[in-house]
Amino acid sequence: MLHAEDRTSRDRVRHSTAPNVNREIDRQTNSNIRRYANSSEEVINRRIEELDREWDIERALEANASALALTGLLLGLTVNRKWLALPTVVLSFLLQHSLQGWCPPLPLLRRLGVRTRGEIDREKYELKALLEGR
Numbered sequence: 001m002l003h004a005e006d007r008t009s010r011d012r013v014r015h016s017t018a019p020n021v022n023r024e025i026d027r028q029t030n031s032n033i034r035r036y037a038n039s040s041e042e043v044i045n046r047r048i049e050e051l052d053r054e055w056d057i058e059r060a061l062e063a064n065a066s067a068l069a070l071t072g073l074l075l076g077l078t079v080n081r082k083w084l085a086l087p088t089v090v091l092s093f094l095l096q097h098s099l100q101g102w103c104p105p106l107p108l109l110r111r112l113g114v115r116t117r118g119e120i121d122r123e124k125y126e127l128k129a130l131l132e133g134r
Contacts, residue, residue: 011118012101013057017110025115029123036127041134044127051124056117060109065094 014022036044055063072086097103 011116013106013110013116014118016100016102016106018107021107021110025110025113025119028113029115029119032123033126033130037130041131044131048124048127051120051127054120055114056120057106057109057114058117060114061094061097061103061105064105065090 032047036047039047068090069087072083072088072090075086076082076084093103093105097106
């Protein structure tokens with residue numbers, strides 16, 4: 001079964017992620033929703049605030065790419081010019097991700113459980129629906 005987000009161009013990440021990894025992320029999200037289903041309003045609201053602060057895959061990729069590119073640039077300017085290859089590689093990965101929704105670090109981050117904004121929002125809005133249904 002496809003999630004609604006799978007049909008949008010905004011979330012190509014799920015299409016580029018191994019199905020078993022998507023299933024594990026979905027399983028964990030569903031488990032989170034079930035765990036909070038009988039919690040107090042205060043506890044659910046606290047979880048919603050946590051979800052608002054959770055880094056999605058885009059932010060994680062951008063932050064890591066920026067850190068690596070800056071490191072390569074600084075090392076290239078101060079240690080050895082060969083380090084200038086690092087920002088070139090990292091930025092090409094970032095461009096590839098923006099065009100295709102995939103880049104080499106993506107599978108690792110997804111296996112670590114880094115979710116898309118849509119996956120985070122699904123949990124958030126299901127928790128909000130639980131609150132409204134009370």
